[in-house]
Amino acid sequence: MREKGKVVEVGEQVVKINIEPGDACKKCPAAELCHPAGDLRIVEAKSSLKLDVGDEVVIEVSPRSGLTAMFLLFGIPVIMALIGIFIGNSLNDLYTVIFGLVGFGLGLIFAKIINNAAAKKQKLLPRVVCRLSGETEVEPESS
Numbered sequence: 001m002r003e004k005g006k007v008v009e010v011g012e013q014v015v016k017i018n019i020e021p022g023d024a025c026k027k028c029p030a031a032e033l034c035h036p037a038g039d040l041r042i043v044e045a046k047s048s049l050k051l052d053v054g055d056e057v058v059i060e061v062s063p064r065s066g067l068t069a070m071f072l073l074f075g076i077p078v079i080m081a082l083i084g085i086f087i088g089n090s091l092n093d094l095y096t097v098i099f100g101l102v103g104f105g106l107g108l109i110f111a112k113i114i115n116n117a118a119a120k121k122q123k124l125l126p127r128v129v130c131r132l133s134g135e136t137e138v139e140p141e142s143s
Contacts, residue, residue, distance in 0.1 A: 001066065002129065007055045008042065015047050015128065017059060047128035056132040065126070072111045072118075080107030 005017035019041040045059045084103025088096035119125075 001061045001063070002058050003061075004056060004058055004132065005043065007051050007053055007057060010051055010053060013046060013048070014044050014125070015051055015057075017043050017045055017057060017128075019043050019059070043126065045126045045128050049128055049131055051128070051131065058129045058132060059126045060129045061126040068118075072115055076111045076114070077104050077107030080104060080110065 003019050005019040007015050008018050009016035043059065045057075047057075049057075051057065081100050081104035084099035084101070084106075085096055087103075088099030091099075
């Protein structure tokens with residue numbers, strides 16, 4: 001998935017980009033989850049290009065990174081909650097609820113730990129594909 005945005009902060013290998021929601025975002029029923037603050041979305045992206053604040057760029061999120069992020073956000077907590085429910089179910093109804101909530105909480109903690117580790121390694125970050133100059137693309141990044 002590719003999206004356009006404007007560079008708002010430049011670091012050594014990572015830039016912060018204000019992403020303009022595309023047509024797919026506007027039609028998506030989960031749009032409120034991705035950007036609850038409305039149309040303003042600041043995203044960190046890897047870049048090997050020399051960029052300046054105000055440059056318009058195209059970023060790309062690999063499908064694998066997107067699926068991994070969705071699994072971290074939703075999958076791990078739900079799986080841990082189900083494990084908690086399964087364990088609690090062998091005892092009684094009160095323990096089913098308690099263990100399910102504890103499992104969900106632990107799943108959120110595990111997801112946060114894994115996300116922090118991935119963020120340090122910059123594994124799940126989108127990458128800047130190119131800088132836009134008017135309507136023409138310049139300086140494509142080699143893969």
